[in-house]
Amino acid sequence: MSFAFTEQEAARVRLARLIGITLDPIGRGDLALIVVLSTIYLFNFCSVGFLICNRNYPPLKSKYPFLMSACVLAMFLWFLGDLVLKSHVHVRGPVLSNCMLFCVWMRVVFGCYMVSVLISIRSYALFCIFCKSRAYRGKRMVFSSGAVVLVAVVFVVVTYALPRSHIIQYVPLLEMCNMSHTYRAVTQGLLWFTWVVNAVINFRLRNITSSFNESREMLVACVCVFVILTFNTTLLYVDPHYPTRAGLRIAETLLSHALPNFLWWFIMFKSMYSCAFNRTEYLEVWKGKLLRDGLQKQYRISRADPFSVTMVSVQSNLGKMVTIPRAMVTDHDGFDAHMSFSDRSVDNMRAGGADTQAGEGPSCPPWRISISHPRCAGALSSEEQLDAADAHLLFSPHDADGQPPARMEGSSTTSTVNVHTAASFSCYNFPVPPKP
Known part of the structure; x- marks a missing residue:
């Protein structure tokens, strides 16, 4: 795949100008973005491997390692969907031109929605521990998982019930996926709903007295995601054709993935670093904090x-x-x-x-x-x-x-x-x- 300004790319730019669209060619800025984010996700997957191998280390176990690992996978799928939807790559061929696969399933359902609900599930798990003094398992786990699946099923049913022209279409002349205004509203509404629920749960966690700063972690999560949602929603309705502008599409994709990755490491860094370089000493300190919070039963220590x-x-x-x-x-x-x-x-x-x-x-x-x-x-x-x-x-x-x-x-x-x-x-x- 070429990121140089070829004759074929020049023809695409001319066709866009004929229909009144200013189209910036796919260039080295897009390539740099792909290299940087791919490197970050490669490092994240290596970290996930370390996390899974040390999942029984109590400070890491308390962070829900499988849930946080799934969050990294969901962010990567979100990234792949963004590459196609925002035209960071040439959308050609039978695979990349499948807009439903990349933009609906990978970007929305298993991407940004999955990241949102995984963080929300973690917030609910903390709510069970700190507000209800109960471990997150049994009927509480079934309830949260069932709610997530139910919302996803409703969203998919609505997606396939709408005419294809009201969802997303592939534009061969411009080699782009074009999402309709109706479906943008449905998608953004789903994400806003998920994070409003998360914010309500985190509001209930505001007065917890834990030494592990779970309330602060979730506050940072809400701030990061509401910044992304506000910026993305505003951009979608102010400039619906922003993927045609190199600066806007690069800035939006970079922000959409920099903040979730920062959030993930904000939650996981201390425990993972201590597990790697200060394992025994940190475990004793962690147990002491656990005692002061009276949470041995909830964390099964x-x-x-x-x-x-x-x-x-x-x-x-x-x-x-x-x-x-x-x-x-x-x-x-x-x-x-x-x-x-x-x-x-x-x-x-x-x-x-x-x-x-x-x-x-x-x-x-x-x-x-x-x-x-x-x-x-x-x-x-x-x-x-x-x-x-x-x-x-x-x-x-x-x-x-x-x-x-x-x-x-x-x-x-x-x-x-x-x-x-x-x-x-x-x-x-x-x-x-x-x-x-």
């Missing part, structure tokens, strides 16, 4: 790690959750890992603490092995009996007005206590915040 004690600063967000072992609030035999933290269990705990002063007190719980206590020897073996999935409760340092501890919504194995009740934990060597 093993509680066999020494997530022992976490200081809750009085300057921190009072709604922030941290995790403490359930064994730390009991001091009696017959410990029940499924027992909720209630007023009765507080009384039992205090009674057990008093009984230790009179001869046959309760056995030492495993977490007290570090405390100087005559009955702590050999107690670590009982720690293995704790249920890894249910042996923690969430501690929320709310300033309550003497209200009894409220049970967490939708949870059977966690409870919420306030700073006044938490003061009784001081005898268990657990650092609790002072009263505000």
Whole structure:
């Protein structure tokens, strides 16, 4: 494929002038764009290979590696569709002249729409974790995937229900694919709808207290995509023939792919770089952040790690959750890992603490092995009996007005206590915040 100004290209420019269209020839600017973006996507695919090979590394696993890998593939298909729709290459032959394949299926359905819904699914997954305290799996995954497929099916049905003249046509004289105004409106409406839904989800995520900056990542995603959508929509209606102008088509394609690639690396760079060059140290730091957010259950991190004690600063967000072992609030035999933290269990705990002063007190719980206590020897073996999935409760340092501890919504194995009740934990060597 030639990017020089050949006689055939000169004839194409003259034919366009006869029908009142100023057509810039396909030249070295288009070639430079193709080389730059192809190099970026080649590097991205190498990075995806690294991501898949290290998908079980917890910080990368929390980024949904298969979803983010599919996002790179969708961006590449979007790029291939743009090459044809915006005339960066000579649209000739039975393959490239198939405008439905490149411009509808590759660019829209499996390209920009797929990128949009994959980022939206990630936002919804974060919403499940941070707002609903539930892992993204089961019915939540089925619901989001079903909604994505349903919208895509409706879009495809509408596409094939419209006459071909109202969708996209190949113009042999100009060697271009021409998309109708009606179909441009349908396509842009689909993308705007997807990202408005994404923005609503991200608005619900605005107050999360995570150390991983998920809310900031999604804010950047929305800003990037709304910039692209605004620019692209304006260009489509102000200058519908912009692919005939070299400067406009190069600028639009460059912006359309530079921002999504920046967004992808903004989300993935830190975890991938740390996995490659600082694997062990970053994992320990990551686990510490996970503990401070109280998200071991949602991210399926093993509680066999020494997530022992976490200081809750009085300057921190009072709604922030941290995790403490359930064994730390009991001091009696017959410990029940499924027992909720209630007023009765507080009384039992205090009674057990008093009984230790009179001869046959309760056995030492495993977490007290570090405390100087005559009955702590050999107690670590009982720690293995704790249920890894249910042996923690969430501690929320709310300033309550003497209200009894409220049970967490939708949870059977966690409870919420306030700073006044938490003061009784001081005898268990657990650092609790002072009263505000």
